[in-house]
Amino acid sequence: MNWFLSWISGTILYAAPLLFPTLGEVIEQRAGLVNLGLEGLMLLGASVSFAVSFATQNAWVGVLVAGCVGLLANLIYAWLVVHRQAHQLAAGLALMFFGIGLSALIGKAYVGQMAPVLPKFQPFPSQALLFRYDLLVYVAFLLAPLCWFLLFRTRFGLKLRAVGESPAIAYAAGVSPALVRYIAAATAGILAAIGGAHLAVGITGTWSEGMTAGRGFIAIALVIFSRWDPLRAIIGALLFGSAVVLQLQLQAQGLGISPFLLDMLPYVLTVLVLLIWGRGVRYVAPASLGRVYFGTE
Amino acid sequence: MVLKSTSNRWVWILFRLSLTVVLILGVFGLFLWALGKNPLKAFQDTLRLNLLNPRGLSEVVVRMSPLLLTALGVAVPFRAGLINVGAEGQFLMGALLGTWAAFNIAGLPPALHLVLVLLAGMVGGGLWGAVPGALRALGWVNETITTLLLNYLAPLIVGYFVFGPWRAPELAMYPQTPELPVVPYFPVLPGTRLHLGFFLGLFFLGLYAYMTGRSRWGLELRAVGGNPEAARRLGMPVERWLLAAMVLGGALAGLAGVAEVVAIHGRLKMAVSPGYGFMGFLVNWLAFANPLGILIMSFLLAIIASSGFTLQITQRLPYAAVNVLMALILFVVLAKPFRQGVRR
Numbered sequence: 001m002n003w004f005l006s007w008i009s010g011t012i013l014y015a016a017p018l019l020f021p022t023l024g025e026v027i028e029q030r031a032g033l034v035n036l037g038l039e040g041l042m043l044l045g046a047s048v049s050f051a052v053s054f055a056t057q058n059a060w061v062g063v064l065v066a067g068c069v070g071l072l073a074n075l076i077y078a079w080l081v082v083h084r085q086a087h088q089l090a091a092g093l094a095l096m097f098f099g100i101g102l103s104a105l106i107g108k109a110y111v112g113q114m115a116p117v118l119p120k121f122q123p124f125p126s127q128a129l130l131f132r133y134d135l136l137v138y139v140a141f142l143l144a145p146l147c148w149f150l151l152f153r154t155r156f157g158l159k160l161r162a163v164g165e166s167p168a169i170a171y172a173a174g175v176s177p178a179l180v181r182y183i184a185a186a187t188a189g190i191l192a193a194i195g196g197a198h199l200a201v202g203i204t205g206t207w208s209e210g211m212t213a214g215r216g217f218i219a220i221a222l223v224i225f226s227r228w229d230p231l232r233a234i235i236g237a238l239l240f241g242s243a244v245v246l247q248l249q250l251q252a253q254g255l256g257i258s259p260f261l262l263d264m265l266p267y268v269l270t271v272l273v274l275l276i277w278g279r280g281v282r283y284v285a286p287a288s289l290g291r292v293y294f295g296t297e
Numbered sequence: 298m299v300l301k302s303t304s305n306r307w308v309w310i311l312f313r314l315s316l317t318v319v320l321i322l323g324v325f326g327l328f329l330w331a332l333g334k335n336p337l338k339a340f341q342d343t344l345r346l347n348l349l350n351p352r353g354l355s356e357v358v359v360r361m362s363p364l365l366l367t368a369l370g371v372a373v374p375f376r377a378g379l380i381n382v383g384a385e386g387q388f389l390m391g392a393l394l395g396t397w398a399a400f401n402i403a404g405l406p407p408a409l410h411l412v413l414v415l416l417a418g419m420v421g422g423g424l425w426g427a428v429p430g431a432l433r434a435l436g437w438v439n440e441t442i443t444t445l446l447l448n449y450l451a452p453l454i455v456g457y458f459v460f461g462p463w464r465a466p467e468l469a470m471y472p473q474t475p476e477l478p479v480v481p482y483f484p485v486l487p488g489t490r491l492h493l494g495f496f497l498g499l500f501f502l503g504l505y506a507y508m509t510g511r512s513r514w515g516l517e518l519r520a521v522g523g524n525p526e527a528a529r530r531l532g533m534p535v536e537r538w539l540l541a542a543m544v545l546g547g548a549l550a551g552l553a554g555v556a557e558v559v560a561i562h563g564r565l566k567m568a569v570s571p572g573y574g575f576m577g578f579l580v581n582w583l584a585f586a587n588p589l590g591i592l593i594m595s596f597l598l599a600i601i602a603s604s605g606f607t608l609q610i611t612q613r614l615p616y617a618a619v620n621v622l623m624a625l626i627l628f629v630v631l632a633k634p635f636r637q638g639v640r641r
Contacts, residue, residue, distance in 0.1 A: 036441065076628065086631035089380055089441055090582055094627035097575070101620025209617070214449040220442055260457035267450050271443060278438040 007245055013133055013203065015234075015241030016140040017042075017212075020195030021219040022226065022233045023140075023147050024188030030151060030228055031184035032164040032177075032288040036092030037077055038192045039216025040099020041070050045193030046200035047103035047110075050207040054115040059201040062115070063136070063194060070193020071186050073099065078185035082178050085292045100210065107207045117205040118198075136198045140237075143191075147230035160184060164286035167293040177293055192216070214267065221270045225277045227284045236273075243269050314590050317583050317630060318597060324625050325601055332618075343604045353603075355489040359561070361599035363388070363553040363570075365498030367577025368595050369505055370422070370550030372586040374430075374440075376509060377542035378522030383429060383444025384550040385574025386451035387422035391551020392558045393455050394421025396463070396565040399477040407482040414479050415497075415555055422551015423544045425451065430543025434536040440543065448574070452567065459566055473566035480563045494556030501549060506588035518542060550574060572620070576602065579623050583630060 021038045028035050045066040053062030077095045080086040118134035151157040160180050162170040167177035196212055204211070218240060226232035247262045326336035347353040367384040374381040395418030402413055429443035458474075465475040484493045509515035520528040521538040529535045553573060558565055576598055584590025602619065 036445070080628065080631050084632045086633070090627065091631050093382060093578070094624050094631060096624075097620045097627065098624035101617040101622075101624060104617030105621065214446065217442065217445045217449070221446070224442075258457050258461055260453045260460065264450055264453050267446050267453075270446055271438075274438045274443065275432065278432075279436070 003249070007242070007249065009132075010245035010248070011238055011242040012141075013137060013241070014244045015237040016133075016137040017195045017199040017203065018215055018219055018222065018240050019140040019144065019233060019237040020198065021188075021192040021216060022222045022237055023143055023230055024191030024195075025219055025223045026226065026228055026230055026233060027147060027151070027160070027191075028184045028188040029223055029289055030164045030286055031160050031181050032167065032286055032291070032293070033078070033081060033181055033185060034088045034092065034220075034290045035074070035077060035095070035185070035188060036089055036220065037074070037095025037099065037216075038092075038188075038219055039212060039214065040096040040103075041073055041189055041192035042099070042196030042199070042212040042216045043103035043210065044073055044099045044106075045070050045196030046211055047107040047196075047207060048193070049197030050110055050115050050200045051106055053201050054110060054113060057116055059116050059118045062201050063118070063197045066193045066197035067190045070189040070191075070196075072189070074185045074189025074192070075182070077189075078182050081292070082181050082185075085294060087292070088290050096216070104209045107209065110207045111209070113207070114205055115201055115207075118202045134198075134202045136194070136202050140198075141234065144230045144234050151230065161286070164288055167288055192219075195219075218266060218270050221274050225273050227277075228286065239273075240266060240269065310587055310590070314584070314587075314593055318593065320629055321583070321597060321601075321626050324629050325622065328622050328625060339604065343600060347600055347603050352489070355486075355491050357596070357599045357603050358495055359490045359492070360602050361595050362492070362495035362498050363557050363573040364576055364580055364595035364599055364602075365502055365591065366494070366553035366556070367550045367574050368580035368584070368591045369498075369501055369577075370426075370546040370548075370553070370574075371578050371581040372505065372546075372584075372591060373518075373549065374426075374542045374546040375581055375586045376515070376518045376522050377538055378525065379430075379433065379539060379542055379546075380441045381426065381429075381444055381543065381546050382441055382578055383426065383447050383574070384546070384577045385570060385572065386444070386448040387425045387547040387550035388554035388557075388570050388574045389451040389455050390425040391418035391422035391548075391554030392565055392569050393451075393458065393554075394418060394424075394551070395555030395558060396458075396474060396477060399479050399559070400463075400474075407479065411479045411482050411559075414477075414559065415552060418551045418555025419548040420551070422554060423548035425551070426543040426545075426547020427540065430540040430547075433543070434539040455565065455569075456567060463565065465564070471566065474564045476563050477559055477565075480559055483559045485560065490561065492556065492560035494553070494560055497552065497556065501552075502588055502592060505591075509586075509588070550577065553577075571602075576623065579627060582627065 021042055025035060025038060048069045049062035049066035052065045053059040073095065077091050080091040081088050118136060120132050121135045151161060159170065159175045162173065162175060163177045163180045170177055199212060200207055222233060222236035222240065225236045243266045247265045250257065250262055251259055326340065329336040329339045347357050367388060370384045370387060371381050395414050398414045398417030402410055425447060428447065429440040432438040432443055433440040460472045463474045464472055485491065509518065517533050518538060521533060521535050525535050554569065558569055562569055580591060580594045580598055584594045601622065
């Protein structure tokens with residue numbers, strides 16, 4: 001029972017750093033942009049938040065600065081694909097390299113150090129394990145319905161989805177596709193960086209090179225799984241959170257299974273999820289996803 | 298590009314290539330300057346130590362060999378309209394299966410054994426490319442995301458074997474396999490580290506140039522990449538081409554992996570690739586899948602990588618600095634700074 005409780009509570013904790021980038025990518029892809037640079041953004045967020053909270057001894061400042069850096073970094077991507085009409089996948093991969101390299105440079109001095117972590121927050125008295133998370137976990141789970149509301153119940157959400165379906169028609173209706181895409185990319189940059197920051201100063205309190213371990217790509221798979229719906233993204237994030245925790249628990253049990261095999265679990269699960277839910281998404285995906293918009297005459 | 302005559306097309310390609318070279322050198326210089334190094338002196342040093350010195354030049358070519366093959370591993374699927382970001386994983390799986398063949402095939406003449414080891418490397422990379430290829434050909438999952446995910450799986454599999462069943466008992470400090478039995482038979486140019494892998498890379502580059510430029514297969518591959526629907530109407534087996542392109546691409550990256558293990562490291566360990574797969578992706582993107590471009594760009598990136606390693610030693614920079622440099626180069630190339638007529 002105790003084992004089960006810690007599994008549930010760990011699942012919720014580890015779902016949060018996945019939910020942030022997934023929601024960001026949902027917004028970005030709803031506006032027609034595929035961003036493969038999430039992994040780089042998350043790593044930047046993790047390293048920056050760690051460095052700043054180490055320097056200021058305040059984890060919240062770290063999260064804040066990480067969000068700003070994520071925004072700026074993703075604006076590079078947005079500028080390339082919107083203004084310079086670059087290939088979206090290539091621009092995303094360039095951002096990935098950028099984040100991997102720059103985060104290693106930033107974090108080099110902090111390997112093996114400990115930074116202050118976000119304080120735990122308990123809204124109501126309960127069992128010792130459950131509902132004892134830092135505030136960002138609650139923020140992540142509240143953001144999902146908020147994103148859903150923004151996308152499906154507001155005027156701006158309608159414009160954003162229109163740009164994702166057909167920028168030309170959105171333009172004809174008086175919407176600026178470039179502006180909407182910049183806003184979507186800025187939001188995604190903030191969210192992805194906060195996801196990485198949560199991993200560094202919310203969960204582990206340490207920095208190590210490449211610590212996000214492909215979560216940026218798992219988040220992209222989760223977007224496909226969630227069919228571009230923020231509410232379904234919660235389910236996907238919980239599923240992967242549970243896989244990560246299961247892997248950690250099995251490792252702690254010392255069953256004699258090679259840690260390398262256990263580490264494979266989330267990636268194998270991702271490929272399986274893509275296999276099962278990836279089919280036929282062409283009809284659900286935003287129609288202009290990944291296409292270059294050359295402007296309307 | 299469609300209706301230009303052949304000679305015009307080549308002028309255009311050469312123009313673009315030389316522009317890209319100038320841009321890359323410019324970005325590299327700025328990068329060095331930002332790190333507080335004198336770029337002119339660094340270029341001079343690079344020229345003196347890496348290009349005009351026979352030993353240095355051979356080291357550049359040593360780094361170029363895996364890049365040629367991984368770039369081709371990206372270029373073949375690219376021609377079919379596929380984005381293979383998985384050359385890194387395919388490289389490692391080639392290294393893994395090649396190592397398996399080196400230890401588990403016995404009783405053959407050394408030359409034959411060596412050939413089988415190289416073939417096993419190609420099979421390993423090819424299988425690793427076949428998974429995303431098949432999923433894409435079936436229309437289930439986009440190959441970009443699967444190749445990226447498989448990049449995370451491949452090192453774990455290699456790690457399992459290197460830390461586990463294959464670990465050499467005599468070197469407890471370093472997780473690695475014993476020396477591969479075929480190592481002494483691998484042809485290496487005397488006095489250098491320049492090995493057969495480079496000539497295999499040149500051979501496959503030539504084959505690639507011939508196949509894409511002069512054969513019906515190359516034409517079909519391009520047709521599938523250019524307009525799959527039209528290719529299907531013309532009766533081409535589009536799905537089979539998509540799968541074949543990924544398998545071939547994976548096999549070439551896998552060959553790079555096994556050659557690197559046998560010729561440079563002699564044994565399988567975790568650090569067999571300093572990102573050759575990703576650099577191959579960059580090479581192909583800079584060369585837009587043109588054979589001559591691949592030759593020039595892999596040479597250029599090999600120079601940058603070699604001087605990057607020197608920088609790492611002299612400036613104590615983490616290897617990741619090379620990643621930042623690669624990203625900056627890609628940013629600049631993607632921004633198409635000299636393209637006319639970008640309208641908003």
